[in-house]
Amino acid sequence: MSERAIRLHTPVELAAGVRFGLDARATHYLAKVMRATSGDVVRLFNARDGEWRAELTVAKRAVTATALERVRPAAVEPGPTLAVAALKRARLELVVEKATELGVAAIQPLATARAVVDRVNHDRLAAIATEAAEQSERLTVPAIAPLRPLDAVLAERAGDRPLYAAVERADASGLAEAVAAHGAGDLLIGPEGGFAAAERAALAAAPGVVAVSLGPRVLRAETAAIAGLAVLALRMSG
Amino acid sequence: MSERAIRLHTPVELAAGVRFGLDARATHYLAKVMRATSGDVVRLFNARDGEWRAELTVAKRAVTATALERVRPAAVEPGPTLAVAALKRARLELVVEKATELGVAAIQPLATARAVVDRVNHDRLAAIATEAAEQSERLTVPAIAPLRPLDAVLAERAGDRPLYAAVERADASGLAEAVAAHGAGDLLIGPEGGFAAAERAALAAAPGVVAVSLGPRVLRAETAAIAGLAVLALRMSG
Incomplete structure (x- = not known):
């Protein structure tokens, strides 16, 4: 042997x-x-x-x-869920790989007004998540949910778990500070062009949504997803 | 017009x-x-x-x-320096792009015992940094230093600025906690196979080096670089 x-x-x-x-x-x-x-x-x-x-x-x-x-032994691997706008193929694949390494529990691709694609290759994303789980010593493979509209995803959430929404807004607090104040939660990353007005209104009205900033620079959507998960997942896994 | x-x-x-x-x-x-x-x-x-x-x-x-x-107006853009082992081309290019978005001040590619390449395309990396600075609304472009051995880089550092070294070691504290304790500093990411014994000894002996953990999972080197900078740079830029 x-x-x-x-x-x-x-x-x-x-x-x-x-x-x-x-x-x-x-x-x-x-x-x-x-x-x-x-x-x-x-x-x-x-x-x-x-x-x-x-x-x-x-x-x-x-x-x-x-x-x-x-x-x-089998173990629960607690981690945030990442809801992310359907980015271009290579960028979304990068997000799935890195999010899996960083301990994400599930990934929800979102159809948004300004998303660049209207379909995602679900099987390919699931295969990337499996390979990243194998490589990173995880015991669980994050579920890749089918593409759904933002409002349907918001409607299903329990309001008692924070959803940290990365926004370019002057009054948003830093993600690390928000997590320190509100506790473990999930991450929402919009499309490259940002959320449309109706989506921003839906976010403002949804219970549990906490607007957060990822710093003073303009991050590409995939960078925002990875950076946000780094801050959130490392904090949640101790 | x-x-x-x-x-x-x-x-x-x-x-x-x-x-x-x-x-x-x-x-x-x-x-x-x-x-x-x-x-x-x-x-x-x-x-x-x-x-x-x-x-x-x-x-x-x-x-x-x-x-x-x-x-x-011109402005100082404070940020960490990233010292990173010479990874494979695509991975190092990804690190340069994302590190620039996340506000890195300079990038130092390192020749290490287990690094996968013994040369890097400096001009290509500088062009990627320039494009990422243009896209992310930065005013400065991070300098890409020429490839140098780890020991030469360690010998030049002033000991009063922390160098957070990502290691897979049980006694290392989390990066966020270490930064809270020691303050702003720079980030050191080793090669995919980790540092060799002589390099680990040099790190242990170098003043200012703080061993840190990036969580319980095994991260690829480029993920560790991006995740570490997300934690460090977002904290340093407020």
């Missing part, structure tokens, strides 16, 4: 002795990219069962894993 | 009535990308003279600018 520094998410239930074939993505990665061979030991994880050592059997077109023993 | 939402850095001295030909980069951007025409008014800025309205004269192969009046 050879321990490999490889860590893969699996949707399959993990328990001692469980044996199962890996999916196409994991098979390709293990057999072609990492040149895994039978007897190699890797780590597998999912949100329910924690992280397990697992031994591989590599055949011509399939890789089978046998779970050996658990090395990390 | 037509006001254009265009903002360009220039190395030329700006004063009322000063007239000068723009360089190849600005000429290309104005004439080809933005399709500027004679009479268009843009903003020009540099660190010494602040930001100016300037009227363009667009000829076949040259664009001339005439400074009209100052709209923002």
Whole structure:
């Protein structure tokens, strides 16, 4: 047996002795990219069962894993939800990767008046989140919600959890100060051109929304998302 | 005259009535990308003279600018210096762009034992910093220092300014807490594989170095740089 520094998410239930074939993505990665061979030991994880050592059997077109023993118990990974306007493809992909590393619990792409796209590649974003979770030693993979309008997302929120909305407004307090005052919450990042007037009115009327500033400079939307999560997630995870 | 939402850095001295030909980069951007025409008014800025309205004269192969009046005075833009291991090209370029948006004063690429490259494209990094400064309403463009070894950079530092070194070490305090305790300072981010033993010893012996944590997850080096600057620069700029 050879321990490999490889860590893969699996949707399959993990328990001692469980044996199962890996999916196409994991098979390709293990057999072609990492040149895994039978007897190699890797780590597998999912949100329910924690992280397990697992031994591989590599055949011509399939890789089978046998779970050996658990090395990390399942754990809740508390983190903010990020609601972010549908940015251009590369920028949204960057946000998903970095948000996952920074501990986000879920990502909600938003359709807004000034959003640059009206559809997002959900499967591609979910794959990026999975890979970033594997790389960053997370046990959970953040859920990528389907694209929805801002008002529908606001209508569903419980008003007792703060939603920190990054705005370019002189009277907004700094995010770190707002989190110190209001506690753990979620982050809302608008599109490159900002929210439209009707959206700003909806935000002002929604319970729990706290307008925050991310400093004196003009940040691109993806920078605002990553910077805001850095401040928020690092504070929430201690 | 037509006001254009265009903002360009220039190395030329700006004063009322000063007239000068723009360089190849600005000429290309104005004439080809933005399709500027004679009479268009843009903003020009540099660190010494602040930001100016300037009227363009667009000829076949040259664009001339005439400074009209100052709209923002020169200002000191305090920010941390980022010392960062020479990452792979795309990752280092991302760091330079985002660090500039987040207000970094200067960027020092580091040659380290485990750095993935032994040279960086200095001109390309400087151009990225310039473009990010133009986009983010900065008045200054962060200097990109030439690649140097970690020990040379450490030897030159004054010990009274903290250098926050992101390390994966259980006893390191969180960056936000460290900044609250020690005050404004600079940020040090190692290579993807971490610092080598000799480098860790040099860091431990260097005056002013404060080991800090960026949370419980494993961050890619470029994520650590951006997240650390978000925490540090937002705090330093108020």
